[in-house]
Amino acid sequence: MSLHFSHSIHYVHNLDDVARQFSHYGLALQNKSQDALTSASAFLSPYVEFFSLNKQENNDRNFLKQEANLYLPVQQIFGRIALSTSHLEELKHRFKKAGHKISAPISGKHSNGTKWQGFTILTDYNHLLYPLFIDQKSSVTKQEAPTLKNIYFRVENPQSVCEHWQEILHLKPLYIKGKQALQIDNFHLIFEKGKINRLHSLEFEATDWPVSQTEFRIGQGFYRFN
Incomplete structure (x- = not known):
């Protein structure tokens, strides 16, 4: 299964506030949605979901809301990446068979507004959270926006984390800019040396866009447009 x-x-x-920051560079957030007044989200192209809380909910079983509740409003940071598959139940069974503890199922919406079901592995590996795994979205017309190319993680042991993710996710290993990486579709998951043990920055190809050759951050998440 892929x-x-x-x-x-x-x-x-x-x-x-996020929408205003991106609008300065000619980019717009899309498909804003709200969940029972407790949370809201919006997408920058299909590649980034901005997730906020409208009120704190300490007893919510949704692990994304639990994580948001842990960090917000003080820390605006990247959370997990989301990977999709057309064989979600088979993937869950594979992880369980390997001894991983699986979360309760959660639901959300794709960038095109269609609903998804998903789960994650509840533990971490070397303090880096595992991805959110969701069912495959239906094909949609590509939104006009800069193209995401590289996803950078800063972890204390890049080699160990990269090799572990390669093993459990069955992704192709390679080197990007001299750093260990994994390829998924046309994207690269790049593992750098650092202490934060989470996603750190996103790098886009933005030729012919006003935002080209720009770098800025939102909270502790960095955005680079080449």
């Missing part, structure tokens, strides 16, 4: 990159998750305090 996995595909769906999107990354960025926990933010206020979606309107």
